[in-house]
Amino acid sequence: xxxxxxxxKASTRMVSGAYRNFKxxxxxxxxxxxxxxxxxxxxxxAKVIATGLPLRLPSRRSMQTYTVSGSARLPQDTRRWSQxxxxxxxxxxxxxxLVICGGVIPPQDYEFLYQSGVCAIFGxxxxxxxxxxxxxxxxxxxxxxxxxxx
Numbered sequence: 001x002x003x004x005x006x007x008x009k010a011s012t013r014m015v016s017g018a019y020r021n022f023k024x025x026x027x028x029x030x031x032x033x034x035x036x037x038x039x040x041x042x043x044x045x046a047k048v049i050a051t052g053l054p055l056r057l058p059s060r061r062s063m064q065t066y067t068v069s070g071s072a073r074l075p076q077d078t079r080r081w082s083q084x085x086x087x088x089x090x091x092x093x094x095x096x097x098l099v100i101c102g103g104v105i106p107p108q109d110y111e112f113l114y115q116s117g118v119c120a121i122f123g124x125x126x127x128x129x130x131x132x133x134x135x136x137x138x139x140x141x142x143x144x145x146x147x148x149x150x
Contacts, residue, residue: 022136030139045103049122049131078105079112086117096146098138102126 019029034050078101089097101113102122110121119138122131 019132019136022139025140026143030136032135045122045124048128049102078103079109079116082113082116082118096142098142100135100138 023029034046082099082101086099089095089099098119099117100120100122101118103124105113105121105123113121119142120131120134122134
């Protein structure tokens with residue numbers, strides 16, 4: 001097979017320019033936290049997103065400083081985790097922090113997650129450039145809603 005198809009070489013290209021419009025409007029890049037919850041080793045999706053998007057975050061920032069928090073999770077825990085996490089954000093009076101879920105999430109759970117407050121769900125096969133655009137679009141909508149509420 002190697003002789004016919006060649007050897008696979010992983011690409012580590014980053015998405016460039018995804019935050020340009022946001023930075024021009026806000027004067028900064030969005031602050032993103034990618035987390036893989038739990039003790040299992042299913043962290044490939046989180047690593048792909050963290051590698052693909054241009055993330056540069058100090059490790060000691062608290063949850064309160066982020067614009068978006070995303071998490072990869074095992075399917076059976078996504079509903080429970082998202083409710084718990086969003087509840088904690090509300091206790092901190094941080095409804096402005098957007099929550100995004102990713103991973104192998106059963107399609108029948110999507111509506112529940114959206115109703116719980118998750119703004120985007122990225123499953124297997126999600127194209128990183130499109131995910132970057134979707135994340136920035138969600139951030140911009142959220143900031144516009146905050147401005148209108150003031």
